[in-house]
Every structure is written in structure tokens, then in C-alpha cells.
Amino acid sequence: MDFSPVLNSKKITLGIILSVFSLFVTLKANAVQEKNESSTSVESKETEKFDPNEAILEHIADSHYFHIGGKVAIGLPVILYTDGGLEVFSASEFEHGEKAHQGKYHNYALVKDKIKVVGADGKTIDETAKIFDLSITRNVFSMWMSVVLLILIFVSVAGSYKKRVGKAPKGLQSLLEPLILFIRDEVALPNIGYKYAKFMPLLLTMFFFILINNLIGMVPFFPGGSNLTGNIAVTMVLAVITLIVVNVNGNKYYWKHIFAPDVPFWLYPIMWIVELAGIISKPFALMVRLFANIMAGHVIVLALISLIFIFQTLWVSPVSIAFALFIDVLELLVAFLQAFIFTMLTALFIGSAVEEHHH
Amino acid sequence: MDLVMPDWGLVVWTTVTFLFLLILLRAFAWKPIMAAIGERERSIEDALLKAEAAKEEMSRLTNENESLIKQARAERDLILSEARKAKDQIVSDAKELAHKEGARMIELARVEINNQKAIALADVKNQVATLSLEIAEKILRKQFEDQQQQNELVSQLLKEVKL
Numbered sequence: 001m002d003f004s005p006v007l008n009s010k011k012i013t014l015g016i017i018l019s020v021f022s023l024f025v026t027l028k029a030n031a032v033q034e035k036n037e038s039s040t041s042v043e044s045k046e047t048e049k050f051d052p053n054e055a056i057l058e059h060i061a062d063s064h065y066f067h068i069g070g071k072v073a074i075g076l077p078v079i080l081y082t083d084g085g086l087e088v089f090s091a092s093e094f095e096h097g098e099k100a101h102q103g104k105y106h107n108y109a110l111v112k113d114k115i116k117v118v119g120a121d122g123k124t125i126d127e128t129a130k131i132f133d134l135s136i137t138r139n140v141f142s143m144w145m146s147v148v149l150l151i152l153i154f155v156s157v158a159g160s161y162k163k164r165v166g167k168a169p170k171g172l173q174s175l176l177e178p179l180i181l182f183i184r185d186e187v188a189l190p191n192i193g194y195k196y197a198k199f200m201p202l203l204l205t206m207f208f209f210i211l212i213n214n215l216i217g218m219v220p221f222f223p224g225g226s227n228l229t230g231n232i233a234v235t236m237v238l239a240v241i242t243l244i245v246v247n248v249n250g251n252k253y254y255w256k257h258i259f260a261p262d263v264p265f266w267l268y269p270i271m272w273i274v275e276l277a278g279i280i281s282k283p284f285a286l287m288v289r290l291f292a293n294i295m296a297g298h299v300i301v302l303a304l305i306s307l308i309f310i311f312q313t314l315w316v317s318p319v320s321i322a323f324a325l326f327i328d329v330l331e332l333l334v335a336f337l338q339a340f341i342f343t344m345l346t347a348l349f350i351g352s353a354v355e356e357h358h359h
Numbered sequence: 360m361d362l363v364m365p366d367w368g369l370v371v372w373t374t375v376t377f378l379f380l381l382i383l384l385r386a387f388a389w390k391p392i393m394a395a396i397g398e399r400e401r402s403i404e405d406a407l408l409k410a411e412a413a414k415e416e417m418s419r420l421t422n423e424n425e426s427l428i429k430q431a432r433a434e435r436d437l438i439l440s441e442a443r444k445a446k447d448q449i450v451s452d453a454k455e456l457a458h459k460e461g462a463r464m465i466e467l468a469r470v471e472i473n474n475q476k477a478i479a480l481a482d483v484k485n486q487v488a489t490l491s492l493e494i495a496e497k498i499l500r501k502q503f504e505d506q507q508q509q510n511e512l513v514s515q516l517l518k519e520v521k522l
Contacts, residue, residue, distance in 0.1 A: 062366060112361075133368040140372045147380045154388035161395035166402055180392060200393055201385035209380060233365035237373040295362070 052306040060227045060298045063113055063138045064091035068222040076141055078115065081132040082106060091135070106131070139234070142226035146212045154208070183207055187344050191351040199350055202245060206238065207343040214294060214335030218328065220301075229338070230294035232287065239287035242346045247279065250353040282349055286342060293338050297331040 065073040075092025084105030093101040097110035100118050106129055109118040117129035136144075153172065160173045169177045183203055188196040213228045228234055258275040260268070304324040308316050503509050 057362070061361065062369060133366070134371060135368060136372075137366075137369065139369055140376075143373065143376050147376055150380060151383055151387075154384055154392070158388045158391040158395075161392050165395065166399055177396070180396070184393075184396075197393070201389040202381060204389050205377075205381045205384050209377065231366075231369065232363050233367070233369040234373045236365050237370055237377060241377065 050306075050309040050312075052303065052310055055306060055309075056299055056302040058113070059302050060230060060295055061113060062227075062231060064094070064110065064115070064135055065096070066138050066141060066222065076138065077136045078108075079134040079136065080108070080115065081134055082117075083130055138226050139228045139231055142216060142223070142228050143213065143234070145223055146209065146216055146228070150208055150212055179207075180204060183343060187340070187347045191344070191347040192354060193351065195354050199245070199249075199347070202241075203343050203347055206241075206346060207339050210238070210290065210342055211335060211339035214339060215332075217294060217298065218331055218335060227295065227298050229290055230296075230298055232291045235287045235291040238290070238342065239283035242286060242349060243279070243283040245346075246283075246349045246353045249350060251356065253355065253357060254353045282345075286345055290338050290342050293334055297327065297334055300327050301331070 064076055064078060066076060067073045073096075075090045075094070078087070078089050078091050078093075080087040080103070082103075082105050087103045087105060087108075089101060089103065091110075093099070094108075094110040097113075100107050100109040100123075106117045106126075107120060108115050108131075109123075109125075110116075111125065115131065115133050115135070117126040117131060118124060119126055153176070157173050157176055160170065164170065164173070168174075184196070184200060187207075188200055188203055192199055210229055213234075216224045217227055217229060219225060258279070259272065261271050261275075263271060301324050304320045304327065307320045308314065503512075
């Protein structure tokens with residue numbers, strides 16, 4: 001697999017740079033578009049008022065549709081694991097929640113972007129039916145896109161390492177090598193110590209996975225704009241992986257520190273509770289930190305754009321765009337920072353679990 | 360509240376996707392990349408160490424060369440001074456020898472001259488004696504050409520003899 005000619009070509013590089021920077025430009029375009037959209041809906045439903053709360057939550061939440069612009073949206077595949085069996089159909093069957101879909105085992109409808117089993121009339125929600133929604137939602141789609149990107153990028157970089165043995169890095173390789181070295185020399189080595197090599201794949205994958213998804217989340221148009229790293233399910237999985245890796249690799253000193261610390265023995269039960277809370281709270285903080293930071297960034301940008309619709313005037317847009325631009329630049333920093341902090345703390349926790357010392 | 364309730368479908372997909380990504384990248388990206396970076400760093404360190412060693416070797420060689428040059432210079436000076444001494448010695452020896460030889464030859468010459476002079480003088484004396492005798496003979500012959508004179512002389516001589 002050698003993609004370096006494609007990825008190293010100047011056109012592609014330029015394209016990536018342009019697409020990152022056009023993010024700011026397209027924010028404006030999106031705003032205008034949404035304005036048009038809302039004005040048409042205002043015409044159709046005279047009394048409907050713009051609800052920023054609903055609009056923002058809708059944007060940062062997961063969805064069964066991928067909006068491309070205006071009214072155009074792709075219905076993503078719905079996969080349901082029901083008591084009857086697997087159901088697979090396109091979300092476009094729901095027609096944005098207007099219609100119920102008659103599946104093999106049940107009737108389904110989209111209620112507040114969640115798939116529910118409904119009765120034959122398509123209205124009454126059947127809460128007793130157990131379904132597990134394994135749909136390829138916007139976040140899953142976006143995640144797979146990021147995975148494809150990561151594999152393309154890093155397999156091609158690995159290829160250029162093989163091709164240019166002992167030579168100075170070049171192109172994409174020289175862009176990413178400082179980041180890889182940064183993870184190794186500033187994150188893994190100082191925190192984990194000489195056993196760092198075993199954890200490098202995990203740390204690098206975590207860092208680049210979070211980073212690329214943070215960045216994709218900042219692109220306000222198709223195929224970006226998903227709020228993957230600002231979704232608690234994703235950060236939870238990452239945090240649980242950290243939890244498992246830390247505790248699986250914990251050595252006897254780590255466990256001794258938890259179960260037999262240097263305190264009078266009658267304090268052990270309290271210590272166990274405290275230490276157990278520590279084990280859980282560390283990854284929990286990781287989960288919340290990444291989720292809250294990325295989600296907050298999206299919320300602020302969306303709120304600033306919503307100002308235009310709240311005031312119902314285009315004259316607010318310069319202010320909105322100026323502030324949104326400022327927040328976007330800040331978010332660019334946050335995208336790197338949060339990826340770094342997540343990786344750094346994971347390394348720190350692993351380091352505390354594999355450290356060899358006596359208390 | 361929906362926002363902080365994880366969607367379990369997404370949890371499943373994220374877990375599967377992340378583990379898949381981790382395994383794939385570990386096999387096809389991180390291992391070769393880390394190995395290549397490590398390899399390159401080792402080779403760079405190696406090259407630096409070698410350069411350092413070469414520099415040391417170089418300075419050692421320079422020092423050695425300098426000491427060699429110093430030694431050679433000292434040796435040269437020594438040889439030169441010895442040669443000068445030897446030259447002086449030879450010259451003075453030669454002078455002395457020449458002096459002695461000259462003196463000896465002068466002596467020999469003087470002796471020879473004296474000898475020759477003696478021979479020449481002896482010769483001259485012989486010649487003078489011969490000449491004197493011849494002259495005396497001629498004179499006597501002339502004087503004693505007549506009898507009377509002879510008698511006179513005999514008588515005179517006789518007179519002188521006192522008995």
C-alpha cells in the first residue's frame with residue numbers, strides 16, 4: 001500500500017490547507033444558507049420562532065442524516081438489532097421523522113432523532129419493545145472517514161520511512177515526524193520511562209485519532225462538522241480503554257499501593273474505597289474533559305451563528321462571524337491541546353501503574 | 360440530559376473502530392515508523408560518536424606530529440651542532456697537521472739547503488785551492504826561471520834557519 005504519490009502531491013496538500021482555511025469562509029456561507037432556510041420556514045409556518053437551544057442541540061447531537069446543505073441530506077444506513085433479528089434500511093425512509101418505516105419485525109419511527117418502535121398507526125410509541133440501535137450514524141460515518149484518512153496518511157508515511165532509510169524526512173513525513181517524536185519524547189518517555197515502547201502504538205493512535213476528529217469536527221460543511229470527540233460515547237470508550245490499559249499493566253507496587261498502603265490496617269477499608277474511586281475518577285475526568293471541551297467549542301460557535309437568527313437581521317452577522325472566527329482559531333488550539341492532554345494523562349496513568357518503586 | 364447519556368450503538372462502533380484502527384496502525388504504521396526513527400537516531404548518534412572519535416584521533420595525530428617535528432628539529436639541531444663541531448675539529452686538525460708538515464718540510468729544506476751549501480762551499484774551496492795552486496805554480500815557475508834568484512832564495516832561507 002503506497003499512497004505517498006497521492007498524498008505528497010502539491011495539489012492535495014494545497015487542497016487540505018485550503019479546506020482548513022475555507023472553514024472560516026464557509027461559516028459565513030452556511031450562515032447565509034441557514035438564514036434563507038429559516039426565512040422560508042418562517043413563511044410556511046408564520047408563528048414558528050427560532051429556538052436556538054433546539055437548533056444547537058440538534059447540531060451537536062448524533063444524527064441518522066448527514067446534511068450537505070440546505071434541504072439536501074443523506075439518509076445514513078439504519079441497523080437495528082431487535083428481538084426478532086437484524087433490521088437494515090436507509091434512514092431516508094423516515095423522511096426526516098415524518099413517516100414511519102415498516103420493517104420486517106416492527107414498525108419504526110424517528111422520534112427526536114431516536115429510533116423507536118411504534119404501533120401500526122405509526123404514532124403510538126411501544127416502550128416495551130427492545131431494540132439496539134447499531135446504525136451508521138453521522139458520527140460513525142465521520143469516525144470511519146477519519147480512520148480511512150489516518151490509515152492512508154500513516155501507512156504512506158511508514159512507506160516513505162521504508163523508502164528513505166537513514167535519510168532526512170520529506171513531505172508529509174516531515175510534517176508528522178515532529179508530532180510523533182513529540183509524543184515519544186515529551187509524552188511517553190518522561191511519564192512512562194524505559195517501558196514506553198510497548199505503549200507507543202496506543203498513545204500515537206489515541207493522539208492522532210482525537211486530533212483528526214477534533215479537526216474534522218471544526219470543518220463546518222460536508223463531510224466534516226460532526227461532533228465526534230464532543231460525544232460522550234466516544235470519549236467514554238477512549239477513557240475506558242485508558243482504564244483497562246492502566247489496570248492491566250499495573251505492577252505489584254501499583255496494586256500494593258491500592259490494597260495495602262502504608263497506613264494502619266484498620267484504615268484499609270476506607271483506603272480501598274478512596275483508591276477505587278481514584279481508579280475510576282481518573283478516566284472519568286479524561287472522558288468529561290475531552291467531551292466538554294470539544295462540545296463547548298461547537299456550542300459557542302453555533303450560539304454565535306444563532307445570534308443572526310435570534311435577532312432576525314443580517315447586520316449581526318459581522319459580529320457573529322468575527323467572534324465565531326475567534327472561537328474557531330481558539331478551537332484549533334483546543335483541538336491540539338485536548339488531544340495532547342488526553343494522551344499525556346493516559347501516559348501519566350500508565351506511568352504510575354508501571355513505575356517500580358517502594359512507598 | 361440526552362447529551363451526557365452515551366448512545367450504546369455509538370459506543371459499540373467506537374470500540375470496534377478504535378481497536379481496528381489501533382491494530383492496523385500498530386502493524387502497518389507505528390512499528391515501521393518507530394523502528395525507522397530509532398534506527399536513524401542510532402545511526403546519527405553513531406556518526407556523531409565516530410566524528411568525535413575521529414576528531415580526537417586527529418588531535419592526537421596532530422600532537423604526535425608536533426612532537427615528532429619537535430623531536431626531529433632537536434635531532435637536526437644536534438646533528439648540525441655535531442657536524443659543526445666535527446668540521447671545526449677536522450679543520451683545526453688539518454691546520455695543525457698542515458702546520459706540522461710545513462714545519463717539517465721547511466726543516467728538511469733548510470737541512471738540504473745547508474747540505475747543498477756545504478757541498479757548494481767545499482767545491483768552491485777545492486776550486487779556489489786548485490786555482491791558487493795553479494797560480495802559485497805559475498808564479499813560482501816565473502820567479503824561478505833564472506838560477507840567481509833561486510840561489511838568493513836558498514841563501515835567504517838558509518839564513519833564516521837557525522841551528
